[in-house]
Amino acid sequence: MxxxxxxxxxxxxxxxxxxxxxxxxxxxxxxxxxxxxxxxxxxxxxxxxxxxxxxxxxxxxxxxxxxxxxxxxxxxxxxxxxxVFYEKFFLQMGDIKITCYRSPRKEARILDLVRGDLRFMQxxxxxxxxxxxxxxxxVVKGKRLDNWIYELDVDHRTYFFEYLPQILEKFIGACEAIAYLHANGEKHGDIRRDHLWRETSSGDYVWIDFDYTFDFHENPFGLDVFGLGGLLLYIVGKGFYSQNDIITLFGDKKKAPDIEQGDFLLVFKNRLANLHKIFPYIPEDLNWVLMHFSAGASVYYETVGEFLSELRPCLKNMR
Amino acid sequence: MDVNKILVAIDGSENSKRAVEYVADVVKGCRDFEITLLHIERLPDRDVFPDEDAWKKECVAHRGKIESFLSENKKMMAEYSIPEKMVSTDYMESCDSPLAKEPSFCSRGTSIARDILHVAEKGHFGTVVIGRRGVSKAEEFMFGSVSNKIVHSGKNCTIWVVQ
Incomplete structure (x- = not known):
């Protein structure tokens, strides 16, 4: 028995x-x-x-x-x-509805691929x-990166000059981890704020949850690249900024800068991508990277490699 | 590059059917053209299925559907009085296909546009024809657009994009 x-x-x-x-x-x-x-x-x-x-x-x-x-x-x-839980669901990204699936097999395979690589959950x-x-x-012993950043009790200027360079360096490492997945024919599938954690003892960033998948053929990694852009925007801005947030930030609608539709994200149309307009000390080159994800962009990053090739020099220039 | 060789890329959609009809309409009555209807195999995502058997079953069904589509479109060209010998079909297998027959070249599945252009270059096609879905800017960013990539990357050939 x-x-x-x-x-x-x-x-x-x-x-x-x-x-x-x-x-x-x-x-x-x-x-x-x-x-x-x-x-x-x-x-x-x-x-x-x-x-x-x-x-x-x-x-x-x-x-x-x-x-x-x-x-x-x-x-x-x-x-x-x-x-094991098989689920088909629709992910709403702005006006776009994406059919996603939960795949235990995919996550199991990625766990094998990244064994010992502490940029990923183990x-x-x-x-x-x-x-x-x-x-x-x-269990990742730490906190969601976005929550950790949000709780830093400093104004944006202090955050930008004193904290962001170190955060950006680690974020670039996290992007390289995603590039590693792509190079091995895998996608993360659900890059969003709650899936990147900061391990408390080391301060290192760790990706979690790889079980989402979706069926895009021409641009299989596009959603991951877009997710990284959204995360970068949050990290640089220490949050997202809607039209109302901008008015609150400046205290008066008349004092707020002119913002056009093209300044907002292409997909989430209420999140400002052109952060330079509200934080003028953000360098042009870093803002340029963010603008690739805006409604006004005419050129997009197709790969994490392209994204990183323009992001890495920004970090160099900030130091 | 041979101006008499036309490559029509089809994916089984209504848009690609329109592209075939357009080519048939243009070429009807002409002689000495070689038309190839090309399909780049897009396997259903393996991870969506609970096990290998379910996935293989879907791969077989998918292939059957596309092969019927290719043959229907070939027949449709005959209705435009285009001689059968002028039209051929080409089914480029995915390298990951469980039904693969050791093809000389297979699709890695990372870019359909690149695979189409590879066939065009190797086969010296003078014209590449593709249907267009008509996607938004955001959709193009996230999902990609085969027709846009072909327009931007195609070399040494004429490209017709059929809306």
Whole structure:
């Protein structure tokens, strides 16, 4: 007869307190039933489920039932378990609707590709008894980069001159990591602010979540490049600026600079790309890189390499 | 470059059908033209499917659909009184195709436009014809545009973009 959760806990961590002692799962197909107090067993590993992962956005918690926060009972360390969840959904980017898919296979493959490369989250994949590809992820000990930047309690000028050069240097490293994926025929698939984290002890930037995919043939990496542009805009601006934010910044509509539609992002039309207009100390060359993502642009970056070839000299000139 | 050789790139869409009809309309009644209907295989994304079998099944279905499309368009040219011997079809396989038949050149899947231009150059085609979807600026940035890339990168040939 197979072990109960109580027996498993006694064997590994007899002093562990667990309010609920649930069931032992060797088949994770029905992930909605698996909850705190259950134990998932696969590939000789025992994972005590603590709770479902949640995504926080605009103060609302969105549970991700297929991602379990766990304790690996053999080592006592925290792990994230991503269970198999096939999902087709539409990503709205401005006026454009993109069909996306969640692919456990893609993420498992990338985890293999980037093993030991700390620019990416680390982990491995293994199958449960029903052949479901479970991804076992190390928890990134840190904070979302955008939140860390937002919470720096300095004005933009101080931020720009005292913090940005170091941040930009690390961001360039993060872009090189994405270029490495592309060179290996892989795309991140979901480059956005909450998927780049800052590891607390090293200050290094770490990409997370590679399970999104989409089907673009002519420009397979275009969405990743666009994502990097959006991140750069946030990093340089220490936030995004809408028309209203600009008026607030200047205290009066009459004092605010003239902003045209072409100054905003091509896709998110309420985010100012031409930051030089509100922060004139932003150098022309850096602003020029940002303007490649604006509605007024006539030339776009097709590859991360092109993007970096113009971004790297900006950092050099800022120092 | 041979001015009598026309390469029509088709992807199975209505736009590409319009491109074939346009060429047929222009060439009808003329002799000594060589028309090739070219398809660059675009496999369904492997990662979208739960396992290899499901993906392979979709690849087979996709190929069947395109081969029918090629043959229908070839027949359609015959309706314009273009002799059958003047029209041929070319299906360029993806290098990752599970149905690959060891082709001499296969598509790596990173740029359809480059693959089309490669065929045009190797085959000395004087004209390349392509249909156009008509995408917005933002869509072009994110998804890319085959016709725009061909217009910008094509050399030593005439390019017809059919709207």
């Amino acid at each position: 197979s072990e109960t959760v109580k027996q498993i806990l006694n064997r590994f961590q007899s002093d562990a307190y667990m309010g609920r002692q649930g069931k032992v799962y060797t088949d994770t197909s029905d992930f909605m039933r698996i909850t705190g107090g259950d134990v998932i067993v696969f590939k000789d590993g025992h994972y005590l489920v603590l709770r479902d992962e949640v995504e926080r956005s605009y103060g609302i918690e969105d549970p991700k039932y297929w991602v379990k926060r766990c304790r690996h009972l053999e080592s006592g360390e925290r792990r994230l378990l991503k269970l 982990g491995f994949s293994a199958e449960d008894e029903k052949g479901n590809t479970i991804r076992v992820l190390d």
